[in-house]
């Protein structure tokens with residue numbers, strides 16, 4: 001099958017890689033130098049009309065959309081209208097991620113367990129409500145902010161500063177919600193809107209600092225599978241995924257693609273922290289290498305409303321992802337730093353997130369630069385192997401967290417920062 005992957009990050013690299021591994025011809029736009037090793041990368045305008053034309057001209061039999069921004073701009077709607085099978089939800093369905101206030105109200109309407117919250121469209125109302133809330137409290141920008149729109153405020157000053165920053169933007173809205181305690185877990189559902197197959201649960205590490213400190217990022221590392229009890233998994237399946245898909249259908253919305261539930265395993269059971277409308281990043285880099293069956297076949301079946309969950313098979317293995325980020329991230333990342341990559345062994349992957357080529361040299365071009373993944377029979381071995389591989393990357397000033405897996409007692413990495421010299 002000819003598959004067009006849309007996007008340019010490590011998630012799309014992982015998706016392109018598994019599609020190529022299954023023998024498909026993979027095209028990708030806008031792509032990156034890593035994706036170019038497994039797919040034909042096409043430099044092309046990224047507006048909806050141009051992407052529909054590209055899919056038509058190149059005879060794509062399936063389009064897989066990676067990033068949320070394309071979903072929010074209605075790319076899936078336009079591709080489907082042109083008769084092109086598309087794995088990625090419509091703009092209406094993607095509201096579950098792109099409009100956090102809508103998403104929260106949806107969860108309340110359909111009894112999906114989530115944190116107590118209130119949404120506001122003015123700074124004054126948000127500030128007044130804040131004064132009534134216990135600390136810490138969670139401030140969420142209601143729009144798309146690449147994972148960086150959330151502040152867990154320990155003080156009122158911090159919370160007020162976050163609110164002021166959000167309302168400096170035009171048409172801003174905010175969700176203020178209860179701070180939940182427990183382990184965080186990501187469960188992704190591949191779905192045609194009705195039937196679904198769950199990925200193995202995984203755990204992302206969202207702050208830049210070790211010990212879960214510092215500002216939020218898009219995600220700094222993942223372990224998979226994250227241990228979730230059978231009871232909690234059943235709750236997630238029934239009360240979160242099934243209820244959400246049914247609620248969407250009841251509102252006339254069929255969600256085709258990946259429904260990402262970011263959950264807190266609270267003492268009262270699993271509750272939704274956030275929904276995303278796509279593969280998580282870096283969760284995709286952990287989960288997709290464990291997929292034994294054919295992603296493109298599942299995506300096509302889902303696009304045709306015929307997903308058979310029994311066809312979706314996962315290796316009984318574990319994986320770990322270590323993100324290497326540029327100096328300055330999650331603020332302004334330093335670009336143009338030379339990267340020297342080791343050769344990954346069997347079961348190891350270096351997915352490119354923010355890389356470019358300058359005069360034949362691979363360099364950093366974004367905040368998160370590389371997602372270094374290893375798979376192994378057991379999680380501790382996968383983690384050790386991913387850290388060992390990350391430690392062999394030449395990336396001067398590259399940042400990584402050395403405590404991925406630490407929340408469930410896995411030993412922090414004995415390795416230091418990535419090597420400064422190749």
Ligand code: GLY
Nearest residue numbers: 204219280281282
């Ligand atoms: N890893 C969190 C996200 O993809 O939004």
